[in-house]
Amino acid sequence: MDRLMSLCVPSLDLRKHRSLIDSLEIQSCYLLSEHSCLASGFGSIHFVLLVSRQGKVRLTKWYSPYTQKERSKVIRELSGVILNRGPKLCNFVEWRGYKVVYKRYASLYFCMCIDAEDNELEVLEIIHHYVEILDRYFGSVCELDLIFNFHKAYYILDELLIAGEIQESSKKTVARIISAQDQMVEAAKEEAGSISYIIAQAS
């Protein structure tokens, strides 16, 4: 699977990853539905959405309250709009009075929904910032990393954005706290391992 950071490479060599090839049928044409009452949001970013080119959800984070039903509706609607857009068009879509900023990295679309009055270019860079941090963390990140380690991606997102606001803009700081957490995790694992080892020895 392609590195995400090799920007906007649409070609995906399918033979390479037979086990994980997503279906090629583009599932983006789920019918667009009518209005629904979306809750008004709180943060500057209302939600973050990672969708694959085939319309498969890779990560969702909702900063404003949405019901499960609204969520799937939002995803359906947006992937319908965004995946069908041509390559050279704006990275912004006006949608139900909000704006959705999206960017494609390899086969993955990163989308963030913001208020109509926000700075779209900035959000575009927040997306890129996030991808760069992911890239640094996973070491040339690819979609696969995110598929299997979506919880890691969540942890990183939580260090970057809180309640829809950008919380930390230094890559280094984010990386530091994430690695601190990971070390704790490793330590905990080792501990658990050693304890079980001791128990195993004792019995």
Add this chain to the structure above:
Amino acid sequence: MEQLKTIGRELAMGSQGGFGQSKEFLDLVKSIGEARSKAEEDRIVLSEIDILKRKLLEPDIPKRKMKEYIIRLVYIEMLGHDASFGYIHAVKMTHDDNLLLKRTGYLAVTLFLNEDHDLIILIVNTIQKDLRSDNYLVVCAALNAICRLINEETIPAVLPQVVDLLNHHKEAVRKKAIMALHRFHRKSPSSVSHLISNFRKRLCDNDPGVMGATLCPLFDLITEDVASYKDLVSSFVSILKQVTERRLPKSYDYHQMPAPFIQIKLLKIMALLGSGDKSASEIMYMVLGDLFKKCDSSTNIGNAILYECIRSISCIIPSPKLLEAAADAISKFLKSDSHNLKYMGIDGLGRLIKISPDIAEQHQLAVIDCLEDPDDTLKRKTFELLYKMTKSSNVEVIVDRMIDYMISINDNHYKTEIASRCVELAEQFAPSNQWFIQIMNKVFEHAGDLVNIKVAHNLMRLIAEGFGEDDDDADSKLRLSAVESYLQIMSEPKLPSLFLQVISWVLGEYGTADGKYSASYISGKLCDVADAYSSDETVKGYAVSALMKIYAFEIASGRKVDVLPECQSLIEELLASHSTDLQQRAYELQALLALDARAVESILPLDASCEDIEFDKDLSFLNGYIQQAIESGAQPYISERERSGMLETTDYHSQDHHEVPSHALRFEAYERPKPSSLRTQASTELVPLPEPSYYSEAHQPISTSSVSERESSEIKLRLDGVKQKWGRPSYQSSTSASSTPPQAANGTSSHPDVGVGSSSLKPRSSYESKKPEIYPEKQRLAASLFGGSSSSRSDRKSSSGGHKPAKGTASKPPKENPIPVQPPPDLLDFGEPTATSVTATDPFKELEGLMDSSSQDGGSTDVMGVLYSDAAPVTTTTSVDSLLSELSDSSKGNPGTYQSQTSKGPNSQEALEKDALVRQMGVNPTSQNPTLFKDLLG
């Protein structure tokens, strides 16, 4: 190579279980990855849900296993399925001592739960404990969860600890604590109002990350109250200056740009502070000017900052130099090949055009290119720009374009928006009445069901009143042209309901007004409408009322009325209709046909839709009847207020009852009640949500009433800050909204001292002569948009350049006045005095009874009818008359509200008021509690 790497990665994950994931989970992810359709994916997920449900029921699940299950739950939920059966396990996991598990637990609950979920209460305790942890990672995890989960009720439980954490030695913790407080402030401003100084303090934190995070809450605070932060202007400016001078650590650089996200946040704040404040703006000139020079417009982030600068400049009072710099940046954007930048350029243009209207001149072609771009986003943005620069000279071109676009799109949300913009522009700048009506017809025809109903009301009102000038001739011409166009359009199939309502109403009022069309022709058309749209009751109701008006005018003018056979059959059909509203209308129509000319004229006078209608709210004409009833032993009426006064004691109880449960969720020992929180409660107390609780209060035993009271109080808690949706009829507010002018496109902006009136000196000819190679079509379009060939039009609206919008605003409000839009006629009010003596009779039944008694000589079995005809035979005709006239007039004067509506929720307003009053009475004792507490506790 690449391939090897991927395989290696896969293997690594497989063997090591990808950070503790089992084969099972990997298989799940894989099979979902391979799913060929959404349906297949759903099937896989559903079977996974089954598996998990079973597994979670097993006893003694090892923790590692449990963690994996929870991650699988997260996955399911992420794919849009319901994993609520496992939420409790995630909550349990947050209690775990192991950080690894705890973190997973927190991640899962933040993804699963909304802040109003019931399980939150179970987490609060854990969060409290974790905030006290000496491992800062645990604290961070807890703070993350707080930002997502804590709601208004639970804020007090964690607030003190979060405040303490503001001084934590780890900057990561301080930062998150700031964000948590920010979140609290958004949820319930009163809860942290005493802590605002902390934000200021943290602005000076020596960690730039904390400082950057502090800008978020400050931005919110400054939005709310600019004045009290004016002293910070120079601090913000100096911070921005330092940032641009690269004083921050290198790690904050992003693509060679020093801390751009912080810069943007600062610029946003400066825009707020400098808006309308000359001296504050002047402090900013330097740094803004520097930014324009320094920003690297070859990177995206540089452009983001440039754009933010443009936005700030459009908000503050700018210097000419800055304006120039901004204009330069915009023209760079517009000339760029990137659609993103073009979009930003158009947006910037829309902002600056308010300050210097002639800035658009030089970009005419770029704008038109964007308008014709295949990219919808760009197109819409351009329409927004056009909307902002509309004036009377170009309104026709712009609105035509908008309507064309509106017809071409399917997106209902945007269709609605653009339709309302068309209407707004047409209302404001319409060059002629005919044009206006044409535009409205188009809007209704193509977006009829999406248009706000008040637009229809406005149109009807406009046709009824004319254009405000005392020119009856012009008015009647306007009406005639409306009638003619409607008669033409009616033949088209499948018109939107709202449009048909307008058509019916106008035909009813004015169809026969100047004798061009005969009554039978118009009524035939109306019958056709009622026939063709037989499933739409509202349209039918309008059609019947219109018929009634037509016949009434005929009768009143002394002509003989012959009811068309199809009309007759329509009436008969409706007499048996399931809709009480339609039935009512049909009966009224039938009754009216039997009356003589004089009576009819007083019921439905000609062209009186603009007249005020007086209501006899006290129903004084029934006094005699009531007197008689009392004399014959009936109970006198006790007003609701008095009745509720009698119930005050029970209400008192229920109040107490609900005080207790709402405070049952105490998370720590007793604390002194804060007056501020009580104040908010008192104010939310007035939020109307009353009817169920009201009735239960009145009629049910105390215990249940307290329950319902509690329910409503729970709902109320969430209402804080939410726009009131079902309160008083929003009619008034909506009309006032419609009467506020859109931002005037030219000159008359919020900055009175800049550039007003300069639009009259447009150097448009220079452009035309300079660039002869441009396609003539585009050129023409450009000219019409930007004022090229508009000489004839602008002659007509001479000197309208900066004048017209002002006039539009000035003349609008008075126009609203003559027709005070009545609140929905209070039908229950009508029946109230009687309704108490015979509890809860349907007012319609009563009315029917009344009518029956007059026409069929009291043959009905209705109690009221019998009573009535027995008791007061003398007053029958007159009162029926007046009742009828009131009814029909009200339906006529206020076409939007029809009786079935009003009968359902008619005196909600009154009920609300009373309810509020009752509550106030009930609340008073509790609101004295603080002092009581003080007295007791010293």
